[in-house]
Amino acid sequence: MSAKRSPRRQFLKGGAALAGFAAGAISSPGKNLLAADASPADLHAYGQRSHFENDARIGSLAMWPIMPGARRDYGFRSPLQDSMGIITPAALHFIISHGHEPPDIDPREHRVMIHGMVNRPLIFTLDEIKRLPSVSRLHFLECHGNSAAAGPTGDPRKVVAATVQDTHGLTSCSVWTGVPLALLLNQAGVQKGASWIVAEGTEEGKHTKSIPLEKAMDDCLLAYGQNGEALRPEQGYPLRLLVPGWQGINNVKWLRRIYVVDQPYMGMMESTKYPSPRLDGKSRWFESEMGPKSVITRPSGGHQLGARGFYEITGLAWSGGGAIRRVEVSVDGGKTWKDAQLQQPLAAKAHTRFGFAWTWDGSETVLQSRCTDDQGHVQPTIAALAKFWGVGMDYFRLPATTADMGNFNAIQPWKVGRDGSVSNALLEA
């Protein structure tokens, strides 16, 4: 590193010393540019979108109160109806925090500890994590309640006016940058007999999640970067766990601790809120992997077609089991299906964008997509899901406060009216 002296660098050095940096860290020459050298009002210092653009998340972080009739919504949903390509801008990434506001964490103060059934417990500063070999990978994150639990319009499955933001807005996709968890676990030396890890966050309530060691050693990341910049506070700044392809709850934000153990630790969320009840009274728990899923994002619920003629149908497909191999589209209510065009890249456990050429002749019809992943798994119809779960279609019309079947990945039909209106037809068939 060059030893160029400037007031800013001395300030940084002072700050580092104050924060108790024993280990060396590479300070970035660009840090604190805004504070030191530029006016916060300078729009070119950190870019803004055009004032003509107004895509926004919808929702609420509030878990309580649960007054009768109150909107029950656990998060902010991403506006998929206007999404382009496969990357979700960090500012539009869905948020679920179980009612907790993001903690305001000074990255110089943050530490993450690995301990438990390891030979060498370790504590890392964020700068130390950044000294380790990093990877950047495309991965989706999806809440296990996406398309199932209630949204701002009530239970979106049964609301004809629901948009794709209501029905599918709890999925997003980013380029995540970080260190493989396996690298850190190998540094610590996992002991024989260990079979799970428990990851813990820093927010109020310190959410914990148990994850099998096999998954932890496979493809999990300690991520500090999202789409080329530091994580946003609501995405876990300065450090989060990424558990590719698995239910969102595994991806512990504001990560402070990895505890290596020999059984699942049955934290409150994983043992009491996230199991899915069956009709026989038993509940499935730790379902973990998200199944193959796709949805047409344009045109979708709430869109209004103008004149008849050509429209590209476009949408997103993803699977926790791997990469998307095929997407088929039906424009005639499911009578016939044709292959859609898949856009590169076809990354594993990431959103894939598809397109399909369509000419609307002005008649009423139903548009839908179904995907197949590289394991050969095909996205199910809602009828197939009902059969698998042993429930009738009336099950999906129950109040969302009780019927909380997670990992809902059924094919989503959108009805196009003669007037060009587009609406949710999931329970219309």
Place this chain on the structure above:
Amino acid sequence: MRCSRHSFALAVLAVAACTAAFAQTANYGGVGRTPSKEEIQAWNDSIGPEGKELPQGSGTAKQGEEIFAGKCAACHGPGGEGSQLAPRLVGGRGALNTPTPSRTLANYWPFATTIYDYINRAMPPKQQGSLSASDVYALTAFILYKNEIITEGQAIDAKSLPQVKMPNRDGFIPDRLENIHSLKARGCDAGHCP
């Protein structure tokens, strides 16, 4: 494959297989430090179903009642019946084999250790860490007693808490903890488990 330095030195035949894994564990010198036992203890607030990490201390429902009135009742209701501000902690028992099962603590939660773990890490809001271990044991005892899971006089501590069997302990699939980790062995397929 796990490769310690010891086995690496001895198992010459395994060199080829070990090299890749061993290379990952080497040469990140100076990155990270070893915490002291005290540091680990101070950070580790996870309580598993076996209760191995439970601290010293003890509490009864009677002691818990007083703490509950002062620290919990404002949101959870005087008798733990819940309010608009916080969920019900007492009651809600009933059949689970309906499309609208009651998922209350008494009717649904599988492990009593989770009650301790959650109170200790998350409660009361904005005052986490203000309860002593014995306070948390006492509150746990109070909630368990009010739900008729333990008797009024039963003390809850590191030894007795993991022994408390919650009414719905057998209500989950798979019920044996050692069978949970393998989605394949459980017959889970494409995001759905039987």
